[in-house]
Every structure is written in C-alpha cells, then in structure tokens.
Amino acid sequence: MVKIKTNINGIEYAKEVEDNQLLVDFLREELGLTGTHVGCDTSQCGACVVHIDGNSVKSCTTLASQVNGRELTTIEGLAKDGNLHPIQKSFQNNHALQCGFCTPGLVMSSVDLLDKNHNPSEEEIREWFEGHICRCTGYKNIIKAVQEAIA
Numbered sequence: 653m654v655k656i657k658t659n660i661n662g663i664e665y666a667k668e669v670e671d672n673q674l675l676v677d678f679l680r681e682e683l684g685l686t687g688t689h690v691g692c693d694t695s696q697c698g699a700c701v702v703h704i705d706g707n708s709v710k711s712c713t714t715l716a717s718q719v720n721g722r723e724l725t726t727i728e729g730l731a732k733d734g735n736l737h738p739i740q741k742s743f744q745n746n747h748a749l750q751c752g753f754c755t756p757g758l759v760m761s762s763v764d765l766l767d768k769n770h771n772p773s774e775e776e777i778r779e780w781f782e783g784h785i786c787r788c789t790g791y792k793n794i795i796k797a798v799q800e801a802i803a
C-alpha cells in the first residue's frame with residue numbers, strides 16, 4: 653500500500669492505495685467520480701482522460717500512486733456554481749454527443765487543447781483528438797463544438 657495526498661476538483665484527499673491500483677479505478681470506485689469512463693483499458697479510446705496539473709492524461713494507464721502531491725481535475729470539476737464550462741456548453745449546443753460515453757474524455761481533452769493553443773486549426777483539433785474514439789458521432793459535431801468554443 654502507498655499513502656497519497658492529492659487535490660481533486662479542489663478537495664484535498666489523503667488516502668492509502670494499492671501499489672498497482674489504476675487511477676481510473678481509484679477515481680470511480682474509491683471516490684465515486686464515475687464521470688471518468690473506461691472504454692478500452694488499453695490507452696486507445698480516451699474516455700478516461702482527466703487533467704493532472706493541467707495536462708490531459710489517460711487515467712486507465714496511470715497509477716493512483718503517481719498522483720501523490722499532484723492536482724487533478726475530472727469532468728465533475730469543470731462546471732462552476734451550477735454553470736457548465738464553456739466547452740461543455742458548446743458540446744451541448746452542437747449536439748457533439750450521442751450516447752455520451754466518449755464525451756467526458758473529449759471535453760477534458762478539448763479544455764487542455766484550448767488552454768495550450770487558443771486558436772487551433774481544424775487539422776490541429778483533429779490531430780489532438782488522435783487518442784480518442786467516438787463510435788457514434790463521426791466527429792463532425794465534436795470539431796464544430798471546439799470551433800464554437802474558440803469563437
């Protein structure tokens with residue numbers, strides 16, 4: 653077991669975790685943060701993306717013990733005072749989801765992209781989403797949602 657201290661969505665946690673516990677399992681099973689999804693468990697689909705110190709990371713291939721001393725944001729931490737984050741709003745406005753399974757990861761990745769590049773081209777957005785799979789939408793409206801958020 654490993655002792656960790658971490659701040660998640662503005663809340664401090666001190667926990668003991670198994671050495672081999674995956675971050676996504678820690679978030680979902682220990683903390684009940686089930687907005688982070690598991691689609692593949694093999695680092696392909698991007699449904700499990702969270703932010704660690706502001707960078708998007710796949711939590712299915714990160715150990716819980718690796719977040720000791722780090723600051724995390726999950727999809728539950730994006731809305732503030734009952735108001736959706738502008739990127740969540742633009743996903744909603746543009747029907748950028750159908751079943752919604754991939755959506756938390758895509759939203760977290762989009763926030764990271766626009767933090768790092770305020771005006772990405774369509775090609776840059778598509779490249780950024782290389783590590784994501786959406787089986788429903790065909791990606792068109794997801795790209796539109798990011799473009800609306802840029803505007």
Ligand code: FES
Nearest residue numbers: 691692693698712
């Ligand atoms: S569950 Fe992590 S990339 Fe698919």
Ligand code: FES
Nearest residue numbers: 750752786787788
């Ligand atoms: S909306 Fe269903 S997988 Fe993307």
